[in-house]
Amino acid sequence: MTFPSPSQFRQMFDALDQCVLLHDADTKAIVWANQAACRALGYRLDELLPLKANDMTRQDPRYLRQIAIDAMDRSKNDGPQAYEWCYRSRAGTEMLSEAVATFVPLRGRDVVMVQFRDISAEEAMRQKLRSYEARLREYMLDLAEGVALLTPAGKVAFISESGRRALGISQTDRLNRLRDFCSPAEREQFAQQLGSADPRHTSEPCRYRVLRRDGTERCFSVTCRRVAIDRQLTGVLVHFRDISDEVALEEARRVEARMLEYAGRHNTMGEMATAIAHELSQPLAAVRNYLEGAIRRLRRPGAAQSALFGLQAADRQAEHAAAILKSVREFVGRREPVEARADLRDVLADVAYFIELRARDAGASVRIVQHQEPVWVLCERVLIGQVILNLSFNAVEALSDADCETKTVTLCTSVRDGAAELHVVDNGPGVSDYALGRLFEGFSSSKQGGNGIGLSLCASIVARHNGRIWAQRADGGGLQCCFSLPLDASA
Secondary structure, eight states: OOSSOHHHHHHHHHTOSSEEEEEETTTOOEEEEOHHHHHHHTOOHHHHTTOOGGGGBOSOGGGOHHHHHHHHHHHHHHOOEEEEEEEEOTTOOEEEEEEEEEEEEETTEEEEEEEEEEOHHHHHHHHHHHHHHHHHHHHHHTOSSEEEEEOTTSBEEEEOHHHHHHHTOOTTSOOOBGGGGBOGGGHHHHHHHHHTOOSSSOOOOEEEEEEOTTSOEEEEEEEEEEEEEETTEEEEEEEEEEOHHHHHHHHHHHHHHHHHHHHHHHHHHHHTHHHHHHHHHHHHHHHHHHHHHHHHHHTSTTOHHHHHHHHHHHHHHHHHHHHHHHHHHHHHOOOOOOOEEEEHHHHHHHHHHHHHHHHHHTTOEEEEEOOSSOOEEEEOHHHHHHHHHHHHHHHHHHHHTOOOSSOEEEEEEEEETTEEEEEEEEOSOOOOHHHHHTTTSTTOOSSTTOOSHHHHHHHHHHHHTTOEEEEEEOTTSSEEEEEEEEBOOOO
């Protein structure tokens, strides 16, 4: 017996899940169908054979009978032809199908075998994906933030329309590497950020100077995260946005803060003008007296030694006056902001003279308790000195009308929990609970006629040094204002 026999071939075709229709190569009439095709179309084989294309096809210009006939005819010379076809079952159910027409020369009759399978679910999924893609494209079109996917080699695999706008490139412009837009000095930093990208969380934002395609320089903030969704989507997902306006605003605020600090120092010295003038009048008057005495002695024979004493004393008083003027000039002078390593004890010593001078006018004494070892911090020395002065002057002001026998302002430097601390303590009347909670807010003051800018300025300066400032009630009454700065551990 020859194997397989025709009946066995039919059994094998009937066992297929794939639908199969055999058409006469000349007339295109159906000559046979397997069981899968009969079930899909809802007909028995004998019912299916006389049907024409219009009887089991959706009425649609895309599915005209001639389109299927042309595909069958091409299969004879060009090989199997794939096309999309929408069959309609006896119950009226439409089945979008992928059909393949294959010419098969048989003994006695040539046929075209059409294999088809239901792709309705796949097409619905494709349609849904196309819809999602269209929505995502629309959403990303109006983003202010650029999105790009970089391959493991650093090349741009995808960039959003918003990203192209940010970089000043059109749809037709070729884009190879994002790092080429960074300033040359920052490209290595960008490469390091990409190299350290973590799949678990987004990186901290980094700032870069970016040269757009039109030649303008902008400032960008960049974050990234490593992604590996499938073999086609691996690399680093980069988010970037233009923050040039924010940077310009920050710079304007920094300049404004510097001007406010400068004005604050002038205001402080202005408040002390009378006391400083009085302080200077003493050494200057002494200089004059010593010089007049020296002149009188020089007129006498053999009086050189006596005159020398007077001149030396005058010189010492002049040095004292010069030191006062130097302190004022250094405190008030406008300068570029420079952070440097400093001993907090020395910063306190720099301004101690002004504190004692102000306290003397208020009838108060100043007590300074320094830490036994250096208290190293990284700071702008003049600004931290300004904080100490403002806190101390606030304490002196509180003592002006205090009803106590001994008025004392105590200043202490210390180290606690890895931070440098400075405490300013007075034994005055203190402040209300409401004022205590708002002491370092701008335009909040417990003093009559005060505007609160001094203490608000203190908070701003300390915050810029990554420090902390606070106030609490002092033991035994009064107020204790404190600030802390990170210790500088560098050698």
